[in-house]
Amino acid sequence: MTPKPTLTRNQTLVLQTLTAAVEPLSAYAILDRLRGEGFRAPLQVYRALDKLLETGLVHRLDSLKAFVACSHPHQHGGEEMVAFAICESCGGVWEFSDSKIEDRFSAWAEAEGFLTRTTTLEISGLCATCRQRADAAAAAEAGA
Known part of the structure; x- marks a missing residue:
């Protein structure tokens, strides 16, 4: 630490x-x-x-x-991969690290001779709450 x-x-x-x-x-x-x-x-x-x-x-x-x-x-330094899930509806952001994904990126970089300085992954989509709202709205619209 x-x-x-x-x-x-x-x-x-x-x-x-x-x-x-x-x-x-x-x-x-x-x-x-x-x-x-x-x-x-x-x-x-x-x-x-x-x-x-x-x-x-x-x-x-x-x-x-x-x-x-x-x-x-406290859990990661600049060399570790950081990933973010970003909700397109509410703007919420969830930060996470995943060693399996990081290992895959590292293996690719090593195979290609690519020197990685930082790795940041951004995933856009809908969070569970916004997805439920969208599904409910679609269901209501389909029923109307």
Whole structure:
């Protein structure tokens, strides 16, 4: 287990904002939420995010161009594969790691001579709750 990094005030505020958010946030959404704390420029947010990404406390979701707080920063480092399931309806994000998937990616990279720096997998779809709502709506529509 790596020691918890010492964070600056801005890094702490950005991390707290992401941790409290129920959805992924863009850098500009973070900036809007932190204006009352003295944040004035996007660069303040981006600098904090860079450090938080480096330490593994935050992840960037490329498909959404947004950020989420790591749900279990103590369990993986930057070299481990991280996967995200993203609900297209409610915007919920679930973070997970799967050693079997990671092993398959590693085997492919080794066979191809590909040097992997990071591996992030993003899966888009519907969460169980939104899927049930969609199924109920479809059933109601079919019955009408």
